[in-house]
Amino acid sequence: AQTVTQSQPEMSVQEAETVTLSCTYDTSESDYYLFWYKQPPSRQMILVIRQEAYKQQNATENRFSVNFQKAAKSFSLKISDSQLGDAAMYFCAYRSSGGGADGLTFGKGTHLIIQP
Amino acid sequence: DTAVSQTPKYLVTQMGNDKSIKCEQNLGHDTMYWYKQDSKKFLKIMFSYNNKELIINETVPNRFSPKSPDKAHLNLHINSLELGDSAVYFCASSRGTSGGNRVTQYFGPGTRLLVL
Numbered sequence: 001a002q003t004v005t006q007s008q009p010e011m012s013v014q015e016a017e018t019v020t021l022s023c024t025y026d027t028s029e030s031d032y033y034l035f036w037y038k039q040p041p042s043r044q045m046i047l048v049i050r051q052e053a054y055k056q057q058n059a060t061e062n063r064f065s066v067n068f069q070k071a072a073k074s075f076s077l078k079i080s081d082s083q084l085g086d087a088a089m090y091f092c093a094y095r096s097s098g099g100g101a102d103g104l105t106f107g108k109g110t111h112l113i114i115q116p
Numbered sequence: 117d118t119a120v121s122q123t124p125k126y127l128v129t130q131m132g133n134d135k136s137i138k139c140e141q142n143l144g145h146d147t148m149y150w151y152k153q154d155s156k157k158f159l160k161i162m163f164s165y166n167n168k169e170l171i172i173n174e175t176v177p178n179r180f181s182p183k184s185p186d187k188a189h190l191n192l193h194i195n196s197l198e199l200g201d202s203a204v205y206f207c208a209s210s211r212g213t214s215g216g217n218r219v220t221q222y223f224g225p226g227t228r229l230l231v232l
Contacts, residue, residue, distance in 0.1 A: 033219055033220075035220070037223075039157075042225075043204065043225065043226045043228075044223070044225050044226070045206060045208075045223035045226075046223075047220060047221075047222065050220055089157060091159065095219055097214065097219075098214075101147045101149075101164035101165070101166040101171035101172060101210075101213050102164070102171075102172065102213075102219075103149055103151070103161025103164055103172055104151075104159075104161065104221060105161075106158070106159040106160070108156070108157070108158055109157050109158075
């Protein structure tokens with residue numbers, strides 16, 4: 001079974017600075033998908049970014065980018081120019097590439113605090 | 117229009133009662149899911165439905181039963197509620213079951229269930 005580990009329960013960053021959230025995973029599969037979701041105090045789960053394992057290029061979405069290291073099974077999220085609205089729980093998630101309706105396997109989350 | 121909606125948003129009930137949570141998606145997606153988020157914010161897949169067929173049941177007690185009247189709806193029925201069922205329940209949907217864009221899951225706002 002796949003596991004996802006987020007080793008930082010909480011991170012704090014000054015507004016406008018850059019922060020990196022860590023995620024590692026364990027799998028025996030060669031093809032899979034990785035995601036970062038954001039959960040603000042409103043409780044809504046919001047997709048931040050997706051990475052396909054077969055793609056060597058790191059995914060980027062505006063101020064959000066990932067550092068995907070397949071051999072190391074590492075998938076970190078970098079947030080540039082942090083804004084107050086980035087304050088939230090961030091969850092790393094894994095999904096098998098199998099053709100079935102597989103659910104996501106989540107890490108335990110990192111609580112990101114933005115200091116003004 | 118809300119893409120994935122859940123009703124109710126909050127549910128307070130007594131132990132032993134039976135309750136249902138409704139989920140609807142207007143995205144035209146083929147696959148729907150139910151997740152449970154516990155008090156420590158850990159998210160775990162409960163069920164997945166694809167084309168009205170249950171694909172995954174992650175060792176959830178049989179007091180929980182998903183019901184899908186059509187492709188746009190996946191309701192969660194819970195019988196004989198227990199204190200440990202208190203959690204936030206999220207519905208999600210994806211376009212399909214393979215391909216990066218198709219497997220991306222979009223979440224509803226969650227239903228906070230409190231069993232007294």
